[in-house]
Every structure is written in structure tokens, then in C-alpha cells.
Amino acid sequence: MNRDTILTDRLKTGRSVSQAADMAVTTPARERTRREIVRQAMHLFQAGGYNATSLQDIATAAGCSKATVLYHFSGKPAVLAAVLEPAAADVAELVKAAAELPRADAQELAIQRFIDLAVVHRGVVDVLQDILPVIEQMPEVGQLVADGMRLTEYMAGSDDPLEHDLAKFAINGLLGECRHSGERTDDDLRRLCDIALRRLLRRA
Numbered sequence: 001m002n003r004d005t006i007l008t009d010r011l012k013t014g015r016s017v018s019q020a021a022d023m024a025v026t027t028p029a030r031e032r033t034r035r036e037i038v039r040q041a042m043h044l045f046q047a048g049g050y051n052a053t054s055l056q057d058i059a060t061a062a063g064c065s066k067a068t069v070l071y072h073f074s075g076k077p078a079v080l081a082a083v084l085e086p087a088a089a090d091v092a093e094l095v096k097a098a099a100e101l102p103r104a105d106a107q108e109l110a111i112q113r114f115i116d117l118a119v120v121h122r123g124v125v126d127v128l129q130d131i132l133p134v135i136e137q138m139p140e141v142g143q144l145v146a147d148g149m150r151l152t153e154y155m156a157g158s159d160d161p162l163e164h165d166l167a168k169f170a171i172n173g174l175l176g177e178c179r180h181s182g183e184r185t186d187d188d189l190r191r192l193c194d195i196a197l198r199r200l201l202r203r204a
Helices: 003-013 017-026 029-048 055-062 066-072 076-099 103-120 122-137 139-156 161-179 186-200
Strands: none
Touching: 029 055, 029 066, 029 076, 029 122, 055 066, 055 076, 076 103, 076 122, 076 139, 103 122, 103 139, 103 161, 103 186, 122 139, 122 161, 139 161, 161 186
């Protein structure tokens, strides 16, 4: 692992440079290979789309054989699930937290946290857009789909079908803006999304 990679790891994880360097030494080669496969798959899915990316493409980018990819993952959908896992875990945590709150508080939490997640995981948004037409047919990401539906309900803040449709509309617009944010900073993007959601969604 070179110094640039170590510094990137430090920014993402909060580890010191020395800790990140130690991880490079102590992390088993098998785990490092798996992480590299996931990292390269993320780049390829973003750049060319999930459907246009083959397992061989991923293997070549990761510097390993297709057989090695299949050693770590049962197929391309399993690679996709690994790419989406950090975002899926954050969404699951948000849904769990919202479930413990009164409706109005759950809606407020859902709005605030979803904006942050959409900005932080904007690369995942690119990947999701490519698989949305068939996502419900992919059991590997079934929990993310279910949690996404629950999150929409919390953001709607109501049982009214119209409010649910508005929540879906607002979420799709927010995700689209995060994908094509232009020169906006993360803070600018958060502010824009916060204003847009609060204007579209009726408060519980």
C-alpha cells in the first residue's frame, strides 16, 4: 500500500497514518484482495454501469483472475451487494433508529440523516440508478430495498398515499441532484436538499 492510499484510508477511517500502514502489513492478503475487488467494482459500476461491467472487467481492474473473484463472491450480484453494503448498513441503522421514535420525530430524523447519507454515498447512488428497473429481482440487495421502502414511509410522515408519492418524488429528485451536483460543495448540496425536502413534504 503506497502513502497516498494510506492517507486516503486515514481520511476515510480516522486511523493515523501509522495505523493505516500497520493495517496494510497485518491485513491478510486474502482480505486485501477482496477489498480491492470491491473497490474496483465500485469504480467500474459508476463509470460504465452494473449491466455493462463483467466479472472479467472487475478481475482485470483488481489485478487478479476471474476465478479469484469467484472465490470471494458467488457472482456479480454478490459483488454488487458488497459494493452497496456500507450504504445499506447506514440505511438500516437509520430505519432502526426511526422505528423507535414518534412519527413526527421519525420524519425529522429521516429527513436529516437521509440527506447526509445521499451526499456521503453519492457514488452508490450512481450504481443504484443503473439497477433500479430490476432491483426488486435481486435477492442480494433485498434488505436494502425493504429498508428503502420503510425510509420512504418515515419521510412521508403520514399514511396518506399522496404523501407517500410525494416522498418518493422528493427522494428521487434528491438522489438525482446528488448524482449531478455540478460545482456545489457538500454543504451547499445538503442545504439545497434540506430546503427542497421540507417544502415538498408535509410535516407530521
